[in-house]
Structures are given as C-alpha cells and as structure tokens.
Amino acid sequence: MRADQSAPSAGPPRPPAPEPAAAGGPVATSRTGPGAPRLTVGRLWGAWLLSRALLVVGVLAGQAFGAQQSVLGDLRIYAGWAHDLGHGGGLPVGDDRWQYPPAAAVALVLPELAHTLSAVPYRVAFLVLTLLADLAVTGALARRDRGAALFWVVGITTLGPVALARFDLLPAAAALAAVLAVSRARFGRAGFHLGVGALLKVWPLLLLVAVPVPAGSPARWPAWLRSGAARLVGGLLGAVGLLAAVLTLTGWWREALGFLSAQQARGLQVEAVAATPFVVAHMLGGPTPDYSYGSLQFGGSVARAVATACSLLEAVAIVVAAVWWWTRGRLPAGDGAARAVAGTLAGRALALVVVVVVTARVLSPQYLVWIIALVAAGLAVDPPATSGTDGPGTGPGPRGRPRGPRARLPVALLTCVALTQLIYPWRYNDVIQGRIVLSLLLVGRNLGLIMVCWWAVRAAAAPPAARLRPRPRRPARRR
Numbered sequence: 001m002r003a004d005q006s007a008p009s010a011g012p013p014r015p016p017a018p019e020p021a022a023a024g025g026p027v028a029t030s031r032t033g034p035g036a037p038r039l040t041v042g043r044l045w046g047a048w049l050l051s052r053a054l055l056v057v058g059v060l061a062g063q064a065f066g067a068q069q070s071v072l073g074d075l076r077i078y079a080g081w082a083h084d085l086g087h088g089g090g091l092p093v094g095d096d097r098w099q100y101p102p103a104a105a106v107a108l109v110l111p112e113l114a115h116t117l118s119a120v121p122y123r124v125a126f127l128v129l130t131l132l133a134d135l136a137v138t139g140a141l142a143r144r145d146r147g148a149a150l151f152w153v154v155g156i157t158t159l160g161p162v163a164l165a166r167f168d169l170l171p172a173a174a175a176l177a178a179v180l181a182v183s184r185a186r187f188g189r190a191g192f193h194l195g196v197g198a199l200l201k202v203w204p205l206l207l208l209v210a211v212p213v214p215a216g217s218p219a220r221w222p223a224w225l226r227s228g229a230a231r232l233v234g235g236l237l238g239a240v241g242l243l244a245a246v247l248t249l250t251g252w253w254r255e256a257l258g259f260l261s262a263q264q265a266r267g268l269q270v271e272a273v274a275a276t277p278f279v280v281a282h283m284l285g286g287p288t289p290d291y292s293y294g295s296l297q298f299g300g301s302v303a304r305a306v307a308t309a310c311s312l313l314e315a316v317a318i319v320v321a322a323v324w325w326w327t328r329g330r331l332p333a334g335d336g337a338a339r340a341v342a343g344t345l346a347g348r349a350l351a352l353v354v355v356v357v358v359t360a361r362v363l364s365p366q367y368l369v370w371i372i373a374l375v376a377a378g379l380a381v382d383p384p385a386t387s388g389t390d391g392p393g394t395g396p397g398p399r400g401r402p403r404g405p406r407a408r409l410p411v412a413l414l415t416c417v418a419l420t421q422l423i424y425p426w427r428y429n430d431v432i433q434g435r436i437v438l439s440l441l442l443v444g445r446n447l448g449l450i451m452v453c454w455w456a457v458r459a460a461a462a463p464p465a466a467r468l469r470p471r472p473r474r475p476a477r478r479r
Contacts, residue, residue: 039146044153048138051157056127058161062425069425071165072123077294078167079122081105082112085252093255097294099266103199103243105252107167130164133173137373140180141380148379151410155372158414159365160421166366171200172373175207179349179377183342187228191235199243203353203370209322210348212341213330224338267297268307270431271423272363273446278303279431283439289432295364296432307361317355321348343382350374351460354453365424368417371452375410409455412448419445 063070081092086109092098111125120128134156141149156163163169174197181190197204213229214221221229247253268275270289278298282288289296297303325348353374357367423431423442430438 039150041142041146044138044142044146044149047150048135048153051153052131052134052164055157055161055164056131059127059165060123062161067425068427068429071162071425074294075123075126075165078108078126079112082108082122085109085250086112086116091252091255096292099293101199101202102247102252102257103196104167104201106243106246107170107200126167127164130167130169133169134164137173137176137376140177141376144180144183144380148376151379152372152376155376155414155417156369158417158421159368159372160425162365162421162425163369166364166369168201168366168369171197171204172369173197174200175204175349175370176373176377178204178207179342179346179374179381182345183339183381185224185228185338188231188235188238191232191237192239193235194232195236195239199239203356206318206352206356207345207349209318210325210345210352212325212344212348225341228338266293266295266307266362267299268303268310269362269364270296270298271365271442272310272361273358273449274306274310274361275303276443276446279439279442282434283436285434288434295362297362310359310361313359314356317359318352321352321355339381343378346374346378346381347456348460350378351453351456354449354456358449358453365420368413368420371413372417375413379410409452409459412452412455416445416448416452419448 058065058067059071077097081095081098084090084092085105091102091105107129111122111129114120114125114128115122138149138152141152156169174193178190178193178197181187181193194204194207211232214225244253268278270279275298278286278289282298287298287300289298292299329348350371353370357363357371360367419441423438423445427438431442
C-alpha cells in the first residue's frame, strides 16, 4: 500500500502529470502507460514471422487458394522495366503504365541486380526487398512503442499480399522514418527520408505542408527549431542530389518528368471513392469499366469530368490546408518539443494524405499502406496513454484509454483495409462483372474511408497549443 493512503484527504489522490519531453529527449511509450497491453517482444516478432509467411504464400500462390486475381501482374511489369533499365535502357516513359518519379527506377532495378548476380527470380528478390523494408519499419516502431508496431503488423497483414507485391511500402517506410526522426530532433535524417520518399512517390511531399512551425518570424523561433529547419532542408537537398548523381551516371535523367503526362491522362478508377456512383450504376446494368493505364477505369464524358474535378479538389485541399495551418495553426513561439512537433506532424500529414486518397481519381489497394504508416507513426510518437487532446472528445479516457476519433480511426481503418483485401485480390472479378454483393462491399469500403477522412481531419483541426504547450509540473504532495 502507498504511504499516503492512510492520511486524510479532501478527495481521491491525483496521479502526477507527466513531465514534458525535451527536444530529442526520452519518449514515453504506451507500453509504459496505464492500461497498456502486455505485448512481449517475442510475441510481436512471432506475429510478424507468421503473418509475413502467409503474405508471401498469398503473393506466390494466391489463386491456388481461391483468389480471383493474382497480385503478380505488376511484378511482371516491374521485371520488364527493370530488365531494360539494368541493361542500358532508359526510363519507360513510352509505356502509359509508367507513372512514377525517377527514383522508382532505382528501387525496381535493385531486384534485377540480385537476379542477374544470383539467378534468384525477380519476384523473389522483389519480395525480399519489401520484406526488408517491412522488417525495418517494424523494428523502428517496436523500439518506440510496441502497440504501434503491432498496429503496423496487423495493418499490413489485413491489407493482404498486395502490400508486399507493390513498392508503395518503400515510400511509406521513408515517410514513417521521417516522422520518427523528427520526434528525436534528428532533422537532417528526417529531411533525407522525406526526400527519398518523395522521389519514390510524390505523396510524402505532403509532410512538408503538414510540418508545424511557430508563430512569428523565424528569428523568434527556438534555436533548436531554427537549426532543425535548416538541417531538414539540407537532408532533403541531399536526397535530391544523390538521386541526380545516380540519374546522371545511368543516363536515366532523360525524360525524368515524363511520368507526369501519364498521371494527368488517367481516368476514374473503379475503386476510387469518386467512382462510387458509377459502381452502383454498373451494378444496375450501366456502363462497364475498361482497362487503361494499368487499371480498370470508367470512360465517358461524365467520368472524365469527375476525374478532372478530383484533381482540382486535391489541389484545393492541399492549398487550403497549407493556408489554414500557416495562418491559424501555428505553434506558440517557444513552446513544444521535438516529440510534440512530430505528433502534430503525424496527425496533420495523416489528415492531408487521407483527404488526397479519398478525393483521388485513382485509388489502388496499395495506397492504404500510406495511411497505415502514418497512423502507426502517430501512435509511436504520440501514444494515446500519454498524449493530450486532439479536439473535442478525443483525449485520454479512464485508465489512459483513448476516446473519440483518436480511438475509432484505427479500428475503422483496419475495417476498410480488410474489405479492400476481400475486394482485391480475392473477389475482384465480381466487382468487374457488377455483382451485387461485392459492389455493395466496395461502396461500404468507400463510405468507411470517408468516415476515416472526417475523423482524421477533425483530429488535425485542433489548435496545436493544446497539444504542444508543456504542462506545468504539479508540486509534490507532503506526506
């Protein structure tokens, strides 16, 4: 028993408030907070090994177990591109399926080098590459918060074999590493990771829009934040310079921006949220989707108009978020710490990426890896058991349990991810044929993503001062 339990008091004793973390200082984790699940390291890695073995089987032999589609289709495309790139060819800009920044060529050619040197099949070498990235993410999260690592393991498993058969896991890992680096005040590393992710796929650049900055001119910022901003930019430029050197040496610099034209020409993909009315119409006997630009998409003037509106809406969302956070979401000068900045960064980046995914004209299943990574990063740098409020009804509940959108969002996201795997690759032919059950499941998945988007935006709209201002330490009670 505690010594002060026998002393009279006016009410129940209050637990002391957690001390604010200094920039780059020790980080409180959810496994040390009240009510934290007892997840051992052995159980975590056992779950990782078992789940990844199942995913590898799903990639290599999914159709043997009843999947209507094989996830190996894109790997065959990657192998063809990588063979040409590794044998003196340039970027495949003549192929309308090439829609990636130039650093994607580097990622795709690495398995080809392993194939050339060791005769290992390209698909196996590619799986080893994505598994290594997955392993690195799991290890980095486990060192910070085992609950966040478990969410990552469960999230990738729930998405299914497509998570390992696409290279979207690589930029997602880079974005997550950038958030973790910010939480430890390693801004140079954060900038480098951010640059690598953006050069693999453009979306990690949204983290730059989401970076919280103090109010006033940079001269009034804390010294550690001023130097951190400079190192962040330096790391970003370092990644760009490294890629420029690789492109120059390989000759891949020609048509390096050719992927933009293919992106602009894409139509309205079947799985996009904006395509939901067309999915319902197809279920009722309306127009069928056609294969183009590497995916099934709806044609016609109305679908093209909706696709154009999606691009405009994405741009408007990014601009509005940047203006809002710059004018009304800036931090009080001198307040906060690196971990708190990283928590706000993860929340804002999550909201912005979910908005972009929901409003996009294309929504491939692997895009959900981006959202899973940002949710896991947020859990790692801002554990629910020790964090402050994210807005009305989002603070910690009894025994440190989160409540409100902060608690509901991961569960809703995993539900959407599970439906996504059921749709692709397991029952995708039913969607193509307009079968009622699977079409309605796709509609439900899209409505769920809209709900996730609303909760993420609501959490990110909270004033940063409530989350970043250090709490005053309560005086010690006399015994």
